[in-house]
Amino acid sequence: YNDMFSPKAALWLAKEAVRQNKPVIYNMQCVPSFMERCGTSMQEIEEMMGLCTVFVSGREGYMEMTGETDCRKAMKILQEKYHIKDGVICTTGGDGAIWLKEEEIQVPAYGIKAVDTTGAGDSFLGGLIYAYFYEKREKKEALDFANATAAIKCMQEGPRSRASVEQVQKFRDSVKREL
Known part of the structure; x- marks a missing residue:
């Protein structure tokens, strides 16, 4: 995992x-123009795009990378350009998340009363990495687990989440929604 x-x-x-046949998750937390001001060149970003197993960004990252304002079209452009092994993910805040490889999978966010969203993205990625790479869950299931992990974080004050896997699953079970 890297940013x-x-x-x-x-x-x-x-x-x-x-080289060791391990997955690489690239989370573009900031748009490329900001990253360039921080010392990360577009050439380096593109090199990472060619190495990563999964690429994750919010709408703004996709828009700046492609010039396309529709995140779905932008995702398709990047997937076709870089052929990312397991696809690209767009986090869309209160709308949930979208995963695209050959097909598009969208999973809605959990409807919660947010107390503090600081750390929600990191919690989402932790949940995604755990569910998809460790537990080997399908993409839709992994996105839902990641969304639940982020939702639990947003209901807590402070930047860190204190939810266990069991607590995330209990939260998901309490909401009972169709995937």
């Missing part, structure tokens, strides 16, 4: 992971 805020280290680690 390219130390591009040389991130690229070195990604290359090692690829």
Whole structure:
């Protein structure tokens, strides 16, 4: 997992992971123009795009990478350009998340009263990595688990989530929604 805020280290680690046949998750937390001001070049971003197993960004990242305002079209452009092994994910805040490879999977966010959204993205990614890569759940199930993980974080004050896997599953069970 990396966010390219130390591009040389991130690229070195990604290359090692690829060499060892391990997944690489690239989370573009900030738009490329901001990342360039922080020392990460577009060339380095594109190199990581070619190495990653899953690419995750919000709408703004997709828009800036492609010039396309429709996140679904932008996702398709990036997937076709970089052929990311397991596809691209767009986090859409209160609308949930979208995963695209050959098909598009959209999973809605949980309707909660947010107390503090700080750390929700990191919680989402932790849930996604756990559900998809560790438990080997299908994409739709993994997105829902990630959305639940982020929702639990948003109901807590502070930047850190304190939810166990069992608590996330109990929360999901209490909502009972169709996937």
